[in-house]
Amino acid sequence: MTKGLASTGMELAASPEWVDEILLRGADDDICLYSGGPLDRRTLRRLVAQRQARLADAGLRAGGSLALRLPPSTAYVANLLAGWRTGAQVILLDHRLTAFETELALRRLAPRVVVEPGRITSSPLSAFAEVEETVTVRDGRDAATPHAVIQLSSGSTGPSKVIGRTAADLVAEIERYTRIDGVPLPGERIVVLASMVHVLGLVGALLYGLHAGVQVRPPERLTGDGVLDAIAADPAPATVLGVPFHIGLLASVADPPPLPQLKRMTTGGEAVPAATAAAFTARYGVPLGNMWGMTEVGVIATDLSGEHRPALTPAPGLSVVERDGELLVSQPESPYVGLSDPDRWADGWLRTKDAGAVDPVTGLVTVKGRLDSQVSVGGLKVDLTEVEATLAGLPGVVAAVVLHDDVVTAYAQLDAPATAEAVRTGLAERLAAYKRPRRLHVLDAMPRTTTGKLVRDHSVLRQAARGGR
Template sequence: MTTDMTKIELGAVVGPDWVDELLLRGPDDDICLDVDGPVTRAALRAMVAQRQERLAAAGLGAGGSLALRLPPSLAYVANLLAGWRLGAQVVLLDHRLTQFEVDAALDRLAVQVVVSAGRVRSGALRAFADVEDVVTARAGRPAATPHAVIQLSSGSTGPSKVIGRTAADLIAELDRYTRMDGVPLPGERIIVLASMVHVLGLVGALLYGLHAGVRVQPPQRLTGDSVLEAVAADPSPATVLGVPFHIGLLASVVDPPQLPQLKRMTTGGELQPPAVVTAFTEKYGVPLGNMWGMTEVGVIATDLFGEHRPSLRPAFGLAVVERGGELLVSRPESPYVGLSDPDRWADGWLHTRDAGTVDPHTGLVTIKGRLDSQISIGGLKVDLTEVEETLGGLPGVEAAVVVHDSMVTAYVQLAEPATVAQVEAGLAERLAAYKRPRRVHALAAMPRTTTGKLVRDRSVLRDASREER
């Protein structure tokens, strides 16, 4: 197989040798991972080969179906690559799902083999676990589609969707990463905080790092101090990759040390308020970059230097257009497993359900929030994203979600000594009366998805508010 990624068409069937050619190739002594110590490519290849034998012994082969229910760990990495090396389809199940959710997913997808965690040797807040992985054969069926990986959407706005991506699709995304200005370069490090079960950590950290010769290094623990210790552990340049939730980890560090190794922090997910960006850049003296992407397609647009905020530049090979106020992304084939909803994908275009604009001169994309954030109150247009951004800029507001639930309702997470009354007073100074939330509910902790995104499902937010009363 050629290693020229630009020659692989989206949706094409790619043989399992892509794992060796694009991910595992390299000098034996090259350190590709740093998990409780350096892991060389020779050691990783041996781990993958050992897992491949176990999976084959359980009946997994080319065209088979495998589910991984493992926390971030070397076992997860080795089983993932081993499954692909066998030519199997791999279903990624977040280890934080309940058994009920896992059983429902396994029954729905009817996988043949499951790898789960037996004994887990891991302390609180550990970023990577020491896992004894257990292989179980099931009465499932071979993969029904040619997708290399099946993921469940994060479900921030409703029920999860089943999303499939072919090997060619993943390779095309790797190609987009290699063409971006500002991504980690060979010999550098990615301090990965984002989950490798989800697209940002999976492709943006693990697969890109293995392909590009960038060392992938999780911190010992998911705390601000531990992240900085990981950065300081080696003189090579380091990029921290996470989601907006992780900005708070670093923001919590009082008087951080000088870290000449720290190159930047890059986050996926919600665009951060200007005050958060300013506070971070002033504290650490490095850019806070932003990426926009979806599970269905991976990275779509970036602003890794923080030059165009709040706008982003589309990644190589992707077209982004605005139709009827919604941003659409080019994708030749539907990413959804099963019947394709034309409201989500049709005629080569993926509906992001994000409102936004595309500058006709520069091509820069500006995201203005979810499409359903535009509502009418008494004939007057209200942009819930504007209300949410205003809330997020008030003193003491750590996180906020604004929804239309028969009325405009806000859910906020406050830092002491801020109060709801102070929040309402601040909104009265900044927003016209018809835009202001009729109710503001303070929550001890905002509901988040497993990827750290704020949950916007109204029923989940209502339940969280009732539980805290």
């Protein structure tokens, strides 16, 4: 455990001082971040102070609310830490959301200050953007809860849940990371491919790295060669942190060079097929670690050595149990903002909605997949009910069903003059690209049960699609 965190972290988390003491503290010349060049702690502290002054000019105060809709970037990091250093609640919105989704989220969450991209000068393939941000004041409200960060579970409309985590929650997760075998050590590097707007990249890379003295280095380009270049750019040991999609990026490199710096790759999100894991380890000769977590909790269980695949060890300080085939994780308080849902959290246990099992002897956890409508696409959570509700709300859509059938697949019944192309255009305006159905089947009539309910059986819908248009 990093010295001082356990003894002082929880007390500090009750005030903005936790940012300085747990995240920004360290030698001035310590290189903590790399974005187009090395960024030392002295420079990062200066950038945070500049953003803090700018946000104060916009009216942000302790107890206020700030929404960030920025791509991963130095601007994102500086504004995030500035908001927390002010004592404000920070709402994180994925920069890939459409204008339609963003406005719905802003109306729902009502922040007083919003920071969004102005001019982005970097390539779309850049893992870390070069962005000039804009600050807008809205007719919002101050934070209604003590949470330091607010996130949406799977999008900005329909059934998505509003999730809040206090500074103490974040500090506790950072502390869990310091006690997990195989995490990057002080003086090492994290080559981060996972978005820092979401929990894996946010806490597992950015916050843990800042606290532990581990350099956070996104590749200059999010390509296979770009990732390998980032690993090779420094002699310090490097751990690659991403989602299963990124394994494909590395596998796309036909003849990778020797990389003595590469220590391991760790992935979160959906499970990695055993064949894919074996192919990666054979190609690169390093462990492929696995992590399981949730936005509500952060990291829950890990197997960073790949020794127990697909099983994992619960993270220090957390308990995982299985009830009726579902995994539950210990959580002292409900993470949901607003009315607490007793069906999701009760008596100190959070239902993960993941099917799984816990070995009664070893305590190892095996995750067997989702129980509800959320699926993982490229490591990003997609709520199929949100996609279905959006599709059903388009002009001319009589009925719709959205399922995950290898990919997100939609079935719809249309009234003239609606067309499949018009539906695709409408979805593109309303949903981020990663949420949109990859297959759209237009049916003459949607299959229904004898009681009039829409049939959701994959085989029945596939059969119906063969006669659709």
